[in-house]
Amino acid sequence: MLQLIAAALLACGCVSLAEVADWPPADSYVPKISCHQSDAAERCEEIRAAWTGLYADAIAGRIESQRKVSFCLSTGCNKGIVVEPVLGCAWRQVIAASRNPQINDADRTNIERYCGPRALDEAGRKAASDRSQTWLTLLGVTP
Numbered sequence: 001m002l003q004l005i006a007a008a009l010l011a012c013g014c015v016s017l018a019e020v021a022d023w024p025p026a027d028s029y030v031p032k033i034s035c036h037q038s039d040a041a042e043r044c045e046e047i048r049a050a051w052t053g054l055y056a057d058a059i060a061g062r063i064e065s066q067r068k069v070s071f072c073l074s075t076g077c078n079k080g081i082v083v084e085p086v087l088g089c090a091w092r093q094v095i096a097a098s099r100n101p102q103i104n105d106a107d108r109t110n111i112e113r114y115c116g117p118r119a120l121d122e123a124g125r126k127a128a129s130d131r132s133q134t135w136l137t138l139l140g141v142t143p
Contacts (some may be wrong), residue, residue, distance in 0.1 A: 009076075010076070011132070020032035022138070023026075023059045023135075023138060026051055026052045026055035026056065026088075027052070029051070029055070029072075029081050029082050029083075029084070030048055030051060030080075030081065030082070031079065031081070031082050032078075033079065035048065035078075035079065035080065037079060038077040038078045038079035038080070041078075041079070041085055043077070043078045044077070044080040045076040046080075047072060047077040047078065047080035047081060048080045048081075049058050054068055054069060054138065055069055055105050057113075058091070059135075059138070061098070061139055063095060063098065063100045063103070064083050064097075064102075066091055066094060066095050066098075067107070068096065069090030070073060070088045070089075070110075070114070071088070072088075073085070073087045073088035073091060074088030074089070074114045075088075075128050085114070085120060085123050085124065086120065086127045086128045086131065087131065088114055089111075089115040089119065089120055089124070089125070089129070089132075090127075090128040090131035090132040091133060092107070092110050092111050092114050092115055092134075093111070093115065093128060093129060094132050094135050094136055094139065095107050095110055096108070096139060097132065097136055097140070098136075098141055099141075110138065116125065117130060122126070134135035
């Protein structure tokens, strides 16, 4: 369905191919360093082993996986994942904008914690907002 919508938008000239993004591959978030450099090497290995499936579930719209992906991108999950605070914030914004009935107070609190001025500067918040809009489009969520 999403592909059909994207094709229609391209056909009408509403967007260009340069504007249509795709999901980055899951392995682009896995650092090249060994988990043995982590204080919690076992946990680091666990998150790396689960990451591809977790990420696939997140981009399929599963809120619990989106929460975990956003947390790992914000914190690194014991050096199992590359720390990308802007992307972690963007996932938090995706969760908030999804209108999923499972959204709770913790999700709202985490927006402030991971997207607020203590976590990101103005440029970082703008970049996160832009990225979340792209991802919401890919997820088929409209404002």
